[in-house]
Amino acid sequence: MRPNIIFVLLDGSRVDRLKISAEFNELIKDGTLLDNVTSAMPYTFGAINVILTGQYGKENGVDGYYKVAGLKNNILFLPEVLQQNGYFTSRGLLNDKILSPRGFDIRKEFNEYEEDLNTKHPELIKETCKKAQGKPFFTFLQFTRIHTV
Structure with missing residues (x-):
């Protein structure tokens, strides 16, 4: 049996936010904190696309802040790969323009x-x-409260 996948992106979980977020502190108490990481891109749009394609923006086409539409058609995109392998896919984002709609059965935008x-x-x-x-199923959730605390 294939597992369900729930990917929760804690957008903006920078080291300067760790101590001021009760939710984040609760999460790391029972989880694992990786405290020596570097983002592949300095902004959400690019970084998420690097995560879901496995390629830097120069290769995947999302190499500018508002270039999500630049995701190249020949680039493998995790939601599409999962869909092609029998997964039902969904996402909940704060801005629908952050990710290409490719490969998502359900797309929700939340304020x-x-x-x-x-x-x-x-x-x-x-x-x-x-x-x-x-x-x-595969569900991608963007959570940004720590970013905006």
Whole structure:
């Protein structure tokens, strides 16, 4: 049986934010903190696309702040690869322009200032489970509260 995958991006989880975020401190208490990491790109748009393609912006086409539409068609994109291998896919982002829509069955956009992501993200996971109809699923969730604390 193939596993379900829930990828939670803690956007902006910089070292200067660690001590001021109760949620982050709660998470690292029971998890693993990797404290010597470097982002492949200095901004969310590029970094997420590096993660989901395995290639730097120069290769994947997302090499500028507003160049998400530049994702090259010949580049493997994790949601598409998973979809081609029988996964149902979904995402919950704060800005729908951050990622290409390629490979996502469900695409949701949330306003973190008006909506509670602690409610919206679980709702998306439940919707994904229901619509996946027994297929394994991949859900990508962007959480930015630590970025905006």
